[in-house]
Amino acid sequence: MNTLVLRTRIAKKLETIGPGLRRIIGNMGWLMLDRVVRMGMGLFVGVWVARYLGPAQYGGLNFAIAFVALFGSVTTLGLEIIIVRELLHNAHDAHEILGTTLVLRTGGGFLAAAAAIAILRMIQPHDQQALLLVSILSLTLIFQAFDTIDLLFQSQVRSKVTVWAKNGAFLIFAIVKISLIRTGASVWAFAAANTGEIVFGAIGLVLGYRLSGGKLLAWKINKKRGAHLLKESWPVIFSGLAIMIYMRLDMVMLKMMKGDFAVGLYSAATKVSEVWYFIPTAIVSSVSPAIIKVKDNPELFYGRLRRLFSVMTLTACVIGAIVGFSSRAIIHLLYSNTYRGAAPVLAVHIWASVFVFLGVAQSPWDISENLLRLSFYRTAAGAAINVAMNLILIPRFS
DSSP states (O other), X not given: OHHHHHHXXXXXXXXXXXXXXXXXXXXXXXXXXXXXXXXXXXXXXXXXXXXXXXXXXXXHHHHHHHHHHTTHHHHHTTOHHHHHHHHHHOGGGHHHHHHHHHHHHHHHHHHHHHHHHHHHHHHOTTOHHHXXXXXXXXXXXXXXXXXXXXXXXXXXXXXXXXXXXXXXXXXXXXXXXXXXXXXXXXXXXXXXXXXXXXXXXXXXXXXHHHHTTOOGGGOOOOHHHHHHHHHHHHHHHHHHHHHHHHHHHHHHHHHHHHOHHHHHHHHHHHHHHHGGGHHHHHHHHHHHHHHHHTTTOHHHHHHHXXXXXXXXXXXXXXXXXXXHHTHHHXXXXXXXGGGGGGHHHHXXXXXXXXXXXXXXXXXXXXXXXXXXXXXXHHHHHHHHHHHHXXXXXXXXXX
């Protein structure tokens, strides 16, 4: 009898939830599922790869990944949340918005890939392994242009298609990486597997869009709209570059000052701390449309923002406390004694999650208030401080 009453109450409660909120919760659920699968399987396979390669080769691979990531903001052109906003407010121009964005991002991808290879040849002319790894991984910058399709699904709160496409590619290449370990493959093969995952993810997005009734050939290109989008997005481009600098330049500077072994230890720690970054991204991408839509109602707008910031702060502090106090046990359990130097790095780095969560939570406010320049100034200051502290602290503490 008690079970029947409980079910009845739950059913009535669900009936009171509006369709918009149900879509947000459902979308958030799919994104959480995506990240949980990636977190679990990704950490498992990533740890196995780290154990197999050892700190030096693992550091070399992660240096290449980090170096290529520095050019990612050129590929995305800072258009993500701007395109979501445009699609929400100008749904009748969706084909033109998407077609123009795809062309811009494809061009940015080729430019970024060429720049990554050219700059590495300048700063590390004799490191042939790094050049090979960066050359392979730079191809991901081109295929990431197809994430434009994901922006459409975000605006429609339909991330299920993206989850199926990208998780399918992720799981396939998780198996590939395990096979590479079992067959004793070289480090470049793991870089190729990373690239293959992005390529298959792009193919999956195209197929998912086609199966959901969309036609890629119906997309149009408009030079005037492209110029307008770039004019709006330039602060986000530089903001994204600043974010990449203070999230990834650490590994580049470590490589140049201390070598691949130090990068391997640092990478092992950051893989654990950054695995939680899926939480703010999943939440904000799901609630952003609902927040942006009520911009003209200040009470509702700031009420929703306040709740978002509260959830982010509490979640990040709980994660920081748990991981920070158990860092030694986590590193020993996952990576073995070979990576014991990563434990103190993890104990400190995990607290960056508090500020990462809050930074992601602020993006709906930045875009709604057209204050993207403020976001750029904020992240540029963070990047400058990060570089300065690296120059002072890395020589002393590795």
